[in-house]
Amino acid sequence: MKNLLVLLSFLLVLSACDDGDVILVELDFDDTFEACGELVFFNVKESPAESISLQISSPPLTLNDILKVVPTAPGSYLVELVNPILTGTVNGTTNLFNYRSYGTLTSNLFCNDVPPSNLQIIQDLSSYDGTYTITTIYFEDDDDGIPAEMEDINGNGNLFDDDTDGDGIPNFLDEDDDGDNVLTKTELLDYDNTDDDGDPLTNPKDTDGDGIPNYLDPDDDNDGVLTINEENISQDQNPANDYTDQNIPDYLNPAVATTVPATAYRIHTIKQTFKVKIVVENIAFPTLNQDRFDFGFLQNPKTTSTRTVTPEF
Ligand SMILES: [Ca+2]
Ligand SMILES: [Ca+2]
Ligand SMILES: [Ca+2]
Ligand SMILES: [Ca+2]
Numbered sequence: 314m315k316n317l318l319v320l321l322s323f324l325l326v327l328s329a330c331d332d333g334d335v336i337l338v339e340l341d342f343d344d345t346f347e348a349c350g351e352l353v354f355f356n357v358k359e360s361p362a363e364s365i366s367l368q369i370s371s372p373p374l375t376l377n378d379i380l381k382v383v384p385t386a387p388g389s390y391l392v393e394l395v396n397p398i399l400t401g402t403v404n405g406t407t408n409l410f411n412y413r414s415y416g417t418l419t420s421n422l423f424c425n426d427v428p429p430s431n432l433q434i435i436q437d438l439s440s441y442d443g444t445y446t447i448t449t450i451y452f453e454d455d456d457d458g459i460p461a462e463m464e465d466i467n468g469n470g471n472l473f474d475d476d477t478d479g480d481g482i483p484n485f486l487d488e489d490d491d492g493d494n495v496l497t498k499t500e501l502l503d504y505d506n507t508d509d510d511g512d513p514l515t516n517p518k519d520t521d522g523d524g525i526p527n528y529l530d531p532d533d534d535n536d537g538v539l540t541i542n543e544e545n546i547s548q549d550q551n552p553a554n555d556y557t558d559q560n561i562p563d564y565l566n567p568a569v570a571t572t573v574p575a576t577a578y579r580i581h582t583i584k585q586t587f588k589v590k591i592v593v594e595n596i597a598f599p600t601l602n603q604d605r606f607d608f609g610f611l612q613n614p615k616t617t618s619t620r621t622v623t624p625e626f
Contacts, residue, residue: 339601339602339603340365340412340601340603340606342356342358342363342365342608342609343356343358343609344607344608344609344610345609345610345611345612346591346608346609346610346611346612347423347611347612347613348376348611348613349423349424350423350424351370351373351374351375352368352369352370352373352374352375352376353366353367353368353369353423353424354366354367354368354369354591354608354611355367355422355423356608356609357418357422357423359418361414362414362415362416362417362418363412363413363414363415364411364412364413364415364422364423365410365411365412365413365606365608366409366410366411366413366423367403367408367409367410367411367445367591367593367608368408368409368411369401369408369445370407370408371401371404371407371408372401374399374401376613376615377615378395378396378399379396379399379447379449379587379589380394380449380587380589380615380616380618381394381395381396382394382395382451382585382620383395389481390481390482390486390622390624391473391483391486392453392620393451394449394451396447396449397448397449397450397451398446398447398448398449399446399447399449400444400445400446400447401444401445402443402444402445403440403441403442403443403444403445403593403596404441404442405439405440405441405442408445409439410439410440410443410445410593410596410606411437411438411439411440412436412437412438412439412598412601413434413435413436413437413438414434414435414436415432415433415434415435416433416434416435417431417433419431419432438598438600438601439598440593440596440597440598440601441597442595442596442597443593443594443595443596443597444593444594444595445591445592445593445594446591446592446593446594447589447590447591448589448590448591448592449587449588449589449590450587450588450590451585451586451587451588452585452586452587452588453486453583453584453585453586454485454486454583454584454586455484455485455486455487455488455497455581455582455583455584456488456498456582456584457487457488457490457496457497457498457501457528458497458498458501458513458514459490459497459501459514459528460514461485463514464483464484464485464490465485466484466529472484472485477490477491477492477529478490478491478492478493478531479492480492480578480624480625481624481625482581482583482622482624486583487581488581488582488583489578489579489581490528490529491528491529491530491531491540492531492541492578492624493530493531493532493533493539493540493541493552493564494540494541494544494550494551494552494575494578494579495527495533495540495551495552495553495564496553496579497528499553500517500518500526500527500528500533501513501514501517501518501528503518504516504517504518505518520533520534520535520565521533521534521535521567523535527565533564533565534564534565534566534567535567536566536567536568536569536570537570538570538571538572540552540564541575542572542573542574542575543555543562543563543564543569543570543571543572543573544573544575545557545563545569545571545573546563548573548575548576550575550577550578550579551579552564557569575626576626577623577626578623578624578625578626579623580621580622580623581621581622581623581624582619582620582621583619583620583621583622584617584618584619585617585618585619585620586616586617587611587615587616587617587618588610588611588616589610589611589613589616590607590608590609590610590611591607591608591609591611592605592606592607592608593605593606593608
């Protein structure tokens with residue numbers, strides 16, 4: 314029955330071609346693709362006007378399924394992909410790998426409630442066989458101005474065992490490395506540009522001169538009151554806006570040493586990057602002379618995102 318359906322669908326396809334001839338087509342697209350709906354991956358090119366698409370509905374799949382992350386362990390602030398590799402079968406019906414060529418190309422070919430009205434399809438071919446593999450690679454960064462490799466404090470090549478403030482977030486993901494509620498990028502703003510290279514990383518600010526740069530120093534002015542507890546004016550998990558002397562915040566001012574105990578860490582934001590790649594193999598079209606198609610990498614706004622973590626105080 315399935316074979317008959319496939320045969321019928323191909324007869325339909327062939328009869329849709331005006332001349333009925335078998336045309337040899339090679340799939341030649343650039344190495345990026347898009348996604349829409351639930352769930353169609355596609356790549357459209359203008360010259361010649363062609364599209365290639367993979368529609369997956371069995372089992373149903375969404376882009377959020379592909380990009381879903383969960384904690385690596387209960388209570389951990391680290392996360393990992395649920396589905397780093399997803400595979401499935403192309404069957405010509407519920408999971409469709411489809412090639413089309415067009416007389417004229419209109420915009421928004423895919424995922425419209427109403428198909429483009431003046432669409433002129435010349436060829437419409439579906440593979441009746443094949444397997445797809447969706448591979449996702451996931452990266453995170455704190456975007457705090459310090460390259461990840463420089464946040465390997467102990468220099469052992471493992472970024473996950475450097476946690477200066479012991480809050481459970483390793484430094485390369487921690488936008489407040491010393492846990493003083495002043496963001497690392499804020500603590501890098503002011504620096505001694507004695508070497509005139511304009512790079513705060515070569516000479517980061519060390520207000521109290523104790524050899525520990527401010528972004529790693531929990532008591533920046535060495536007045537005996539931890540920076541996180543120098544919230545004299547507003548208790549908002551941000552000592553950088555507390556000024557007794559209007560020219561210098563209290564946490565950098567050794568002359569002000571009032572303790573206002575902190576009650577919480579600030580919310581931490583972690584930048585997420587997803588690289589999604591799709592390859593379809595063992596494809597079978599009578600008019601195609603290749604059995605593998607590499608879609609390349611997904612271009613979609615959801616492939617860059619952020620998540621937030623508030624460490625337990
Ligand atoms: Ca940390
Ligand atoms: Ca950091
Ligand atoms: Ca500090
Ligand atoms: Ca102070």
